[in-house]
Amino acid sequence: DAGVIQSPRHEVTEMGQEVTLRCKPISGHNSLFWYRQTMMRGLELLIYFNNNVPIDDSGMPEDRFSAKMPNASFSTLKIQPSEPRDSAVYFCASSLLGDYEQYFGPGTRLTVT
Amino acid sequence: GEDVEQSLFLSVREGDSSVINCTYTDSSSTYLYWYKQEPGAGLQLLTYIFSNMDMKQDQRLTVLLNKKDKHLSLRIADTQTGDSAIYFCAESQGGSYIPTFGRGTSLIVHP
Numbered sequence: 275d276a277g278v279i280q281s282p283r284h285e286v287t288e289m290g291q292e293v294t295l296r297c298k299p300i301s302g303h304n305s306l307f308w309y310r311q312t313m314m315r316g317l318e319l320l321i322y323f324n325n326n327v328p329i330d331d332s333g334m335p336e337d338r339f340s341a342k343m344p345n346a347s348f349s350t351l352k353i354q355p356s357e358p359r360d361s362a363v364y365f366c367a368s369s370l371l372g373d374y375e376q377y378f379g380p381g382t383r384l385t386v387t
Numbered sequence: 388g389e390d391v392e393q394s395l396f397l398s399v400r401e402g403d404s405s406v407i408n409c410t411y412t413d414s415s416s417t418y419l420y421w422y423k424q425e426p427g428a429g430l431q432l433l434t435y436i437f438s439n440m441d442m443k444q445d446q447r448l449t450v451l452l453n454k455k456d457k458h459l460s461l462r463i464a465d466t467q468t469g470d471s472a473i474y475f476c477a478e479s480q481g482g483s484y485i486p487t488f489g490r491g492t493s494l495i496v497h498p
Contacts, residue, residue, distance in 0.1 A: 317488045
């Protein structure tokens with residue numbers, strides 16, 4: 275299996291632009307997680323889905339952030355409009371529902387100037 | 388304070404043992420984990436321990452759990468330069484498999 279796939283790996287954008295991060299979970303996994311990693315805050319859980327349904331989005335920092343999972347093999351995290359403080363590494367992870375092990379993608383490094 | 392705390396840095400010499408420590412606050416934690424993040428990569432589960440265990444050993448890795456003190460440690464024997472990474476402690480509670488992560492400890496192994 276190719277593992278969790280994220281794209282792009284790097285994204286540089288200007289403040290005010292819309293950013294869309296993409297994730298393809300491991301085939302057969304039915305839980306998907308979005309995390310943000312910064313030096314200041316460490317690793318934060320933003321939102322997670324079970325069977326394509328958002329379960330907990332309490333970690334989403336602001337209304338500028340939104341996430342969707344239209345099917346079992348694809349999810350997006352969108353930031354509109356982006357701000358410099360959104361600069362971070364964004365990870366997607368997937369797992370089997372109820373399993374303790376999460377499989378992380380390689381991350382998307384976002385820089386907002 | 389944070390739910391899971393760990394020191395930010397640890398520097399060891401190649402061949403020595405490394406001990407990374409973690410404390411957590413939730414006494415109902417059921418699973419405790421160590422994840423490893425290599426440069427430029429995502430986190431990868433290294434090992435885990437159930438809360439009803441005191442110790443778990445897996446090759447060069449030894450996990451010790453002190454439930455009374457809510458203290459978890461990861462010992463890496465014969466540390467190699469390839470062990471240089473960030474190590475995250477995490478916990479989850481019975482009925483929830485969603486881990487709460489610490490901020491990670493950067494292990495630096497020098498010759």
